[in-house]
Amino acid sequence: xxxxxxxxxxxxxxxxxxxxxxxxxxxxxxxxxxxxxxxxxxxxxxxxxxxxxxxxxxxxxxxxxxxxxxxxxxxxxxxxxxxxxxxxxxxxxxxxxxxxxxxxxxxxxxxx
Numbered sequence: 001x002x003x004x005x006x007x008x009x010x011x012x013x014x015x016x017x018x019x020x021x022x023x024x025x026x027x028x029x030x031x032x033x034x035x036x037x038x039x040x041x042x043x044x045x046x047x048x049x050x051x052x053x054x055x056x057x058x059x060x061x062x063x064x065x066x067x068x069x070x071x072x073x074x075x076x077x078x079x080x081x082x083x084x085x086x087x088x089x090x091x092x093x094x095x096x097x098x099x100x101x102x103x104x105x106x107x108x109x110x111x112x
Contacts, residue, residue, distance in 0.1 A: 002054070003074075003077055003078070003081065005053065005054040005055075006054045006055070006056060006074040006075075006077065006078055007078065008050075008054070009050050009051055009053075009054035009056055010056070010078070012047070012050075014036060014039065014044075014047050015047050015050060015051055017035065017036075018032055018035075018044075018047060018048070018051060018057075019051070019056060019057070019070065019075075021035060022057060022068060022069060022070040023070055025069070026060040026067040026068060026069040027067060027068060028066065028067045028068075029041070029044065029045060029048060029066060029068070032044055032048070032068070048068060051068075052068075054074060055071055055073065055074050056070070056071055056074050056075065057069065057070060057071055058071045
C-alpha cells in the first residue's frame with residue numbers, strides 16, 4: 001500500500017463519499033452510481049478504479065453483479081500518520097493545544 005496513493009484517492013470528494021457509503025456495507029457499481037445523479041456511470045467507474053488501485057476498496061463476493069466493499073487497511077494507515085503528526089505538533093518544542101495556531105503559542109511565550 002502506497003500512502004501517497006491513498007491520500008490522492010481520498011482527496012476527491014466523490015471518492016470520499018463512495019468510501020463513506022461503503023462503510024455501511026458492500027454496494028454494486030450501479031448502486032454507487034445512483035448516489036451521484038450528476039456524474040456518469042463511466043466516471044463513477046473511474047473513481048472506483050482509483051480507489052481499487054489505492055487498495056481502499058476491493059471486490060466483494062456477489063451473485064451476478066460486481067460489488068465493492070471497503071478495505072480499511074490504508075485508512076488505518078492514514079489515521080496513524082495523522083495521529084502521529086498531531087501528537088508531534090501538540091508535544092513539540094512549543095506546546096500547542098488543538099485548534100490553537102502556532103503563532104498564538106509563540107506570541108504568548110515571547111511576551112514579557
